[in-house]
Amino acid sequence: MSALDQLMLAYKDAGGDRAILADSATAHLVADGHQILSTRGVKGLEVEAHATPDGISAKVRVRANVRLEKPVHLCFGVLHKQGTQNIRMDVKLEKNARADFIAHCIFPNAEKVVHIMDAVVDIGEGAELRYAETHFHGSYGGVYARPKAVVTVGRNGAYVGDFELITGRVGRLEIDYVVETGENGVTELTARVFGHGDDTVNIKEKVVLAGEHSRGLIKTRVVLEDEAFAEITGITEGNAAGARGHVDCMEVVKDNAVASAIPIVRVTNPLAKVTHEAAIGSVDKRQLETLMAHGLTPAEAVDIIVKGILR
Amino acid sequence: MPFLELTNLTYQVGSKKIIDNLCLSIGDSEIHALLGTNGTGKSTLAYLIVGCEGYRPATGSIVFAGQDITDRRIHERAQLGITMAWQEPVRFEGISVAQYLTLRNKELNPAHYLDMVGLQPAHYLTRMVDSSLSGGERKRIELASILALHPKIAILDEPDSGIDMLSTLDIINVINTFKKIGSSVLLITHREEIALSADRASQICNGRIACSGSPQEVVAYYKSKNCLVCGGGECVDERP
Numbered sequence: 001m002s003a004l005d006q007l008m009l010a011y012k013d014a015g016g017d018r019a020i021l022a023d024s025a026t027a028h029l030v031a032d033g034h035q036i037l038s039t040r041g042v043k044g045l046e047v048e049a050h051a052t053p054d055g056i057s058a059k060v061r062v063r064a065n066v067r068l069e070k071p072v073h074l075c076f077g078v079l080h081k082q083g084t085q086n087i088r089m090d091v092k093l094e095k096n097a098r099a100d101f102i103a104h105c106i107f108p109n110a111e112k113v114v115h116i117m118d119a120v121v122d123i124g125e126g127a128e129l130r131y132a133e134t135h136f137h138g139s140y141g142g143v144y145a146r147p148k149a150v151v152t153v154g155r156n157g158a159y160v161g162d163f164e165l166i167t168g169r170v171g172r173l174e175i176d177y178v179v180e181t182g183e184n185g186v187t188e189l190t191a192r193v194f195g196h197g198d199d200t201v202n203i204k205e206k207v208v209l210a211g212e213h214s215r216g217l218i219k220t221r222v223v224l225e226d227e228a229f230a231e232i233t234g235i236t237e238g239n240a241a242g243a244r245g246h247v248d249c250m251e252v253v254k255d256n257a258v259a260s261a262i263p264i265v266r267v268t269n270p271l272a273k274v275t276h277e278a279a280i281g282s283v284d285k286r287q288l289e290t291l292m293a294h295g296l297t298p299a300e301a302v303d304i305i306v307k308g309i310l311r
Numbered sequence: 312m313p314f315l316e317l318t319n320l321t322y323q324v325g326s327k328k329i330i331d332n333l334c335l336s337i338g339d340s341e342i343h344a345l346l347g348t349n350g351t352g353k354s355t356l357a358y359l360i361v362g363c364e365g366y367r368p369a370t371g372s373i374v375f376a377g378q379d380i381t382d383r384r385i386h387e388r389a390q391l392g393i394t395m396a397w398q399e400p401v402r403f404e405g406i407s408v409a410q411y412l413t414l415r416n417k418e419l420n421p422a423h424y425l426d427m428v429g430l431q432p433a434h435y436l437t438r439m440v441d442s443s444l445s446g447g448e449r450k451r452i453e454l455a456s457i458l459a460l461h462p463k464i465a466i467l468d469e470p471d472s473g474i475d476m477l478s479t480l481d482i483i484n485v486i487n488t489f490k491k492i493g494s495s496v497l498l499i500t501h502r503e504e505i506a507l508s509a510d511r512a513s514q515i516c517n518g519r520i521a522c523s524g525s526p527q528e529v530v531a532y533y534k535s536k537n538c539l540v541c542g543g544g545e546c547v548d549e550r551p
Contacts, residue, residue, distance in 0.1 A: 221404075286404060292384075
């Protein structure tokens, strides 16, 4: 079986659809380790990817006024038990472009795998990017993943990022995102992670509201069980008149897990406003009792609450 | 034989008796209103009946359909057919209204139960049971979820609170729907007009049943300021 076939099997198990590779109207980039297996661009979208001595370098461009009808699919993985994947992504959406990206990062057999993503994203004036990233790290807990992104959102632009790692083990996760948002721009960052065993989750997300009337939301949902650990830092700066930001962090801990949340809000313009809320604790007792009063066992009730939080 | 029988029930926090040697019985398919002002023990009694954590009586028993359930847990009681709509229902992230109404039975048609509480299914089925709902909407959805369980007995803790006055008739209709599907109801309320829709009523004062009888008799007692438990006046609702 070829590496592409193996990766596509894992991709399917992680919720992906292999048919997208055969669809000539759908852009994609597929890589195993530092080997690029398949790429396709579509009209208005250019995908350039090549292997470098220490990883993969990819450039993605969505041309001005192009609004992609179908999502761009990215599939990055390491199929072996051990390996390293370094990816350098350079994404640019030109003026008034619009695109949805769906990224799957798959390490089904990982026992000692390192996945480093360094992305630079430039969203032009009036452009909009929705980037959904789903990770599957297998059941061993042997992945060290470090997704890092520096995003610039132009005037009237929008960036909606959604990171999900809720199936299987996490291993060690270090998210580091910084988004600078221009005038009337919008940024929404959501991260949902379920940690088990001795998983370690570090999430640091920063939204700088640099332009007037820019808006930002950082929303984090983390559930931990066993001996898992998480530290979540959400930073929002309001630096311009009319800027509005909010940091919303919820962490549920079970067993001997440990969680901490550090919301940081900073305002340098008196006409900006930034708020935050953080809740850490066990499953809410009233929610639990409400579901138990509907006849669910405690285990069933906890399962529904946790799945809802991570949805 | 009463369907639900509370005998000499006492619950105390420290030395303070919140429920004091209380006796109450509810018949099969009976709507029983429980009147009382704030702090008289209405909600505590509801928590004791439904079996909330930390609410175990110091003395007395709770017998349901001939079984002593005093030591049963909340979900065990629910599986026997005892459930409750909380005064302030909690919100759930990521759980849709349709999912919430079919927690126990995936075969049910959730739209049917939204219709019963006056909510248009097309507007609500895919919405989340979270803070995007108003207090009144959440309350109605809670009532719909309880109806969907087809309980043997439903405890409704102030179903009218948080819902505007114009909807009082709707609430009475919902209460009557429980009767139509064969459920008994313990209806906790402040409102006379809602209590008057019941088959029987009781007034609670200082954790004890002060009076039981027809709703008209109990409402008259409630307004008489001659309560035998507190000596008169203390348990009279002064709100308009």
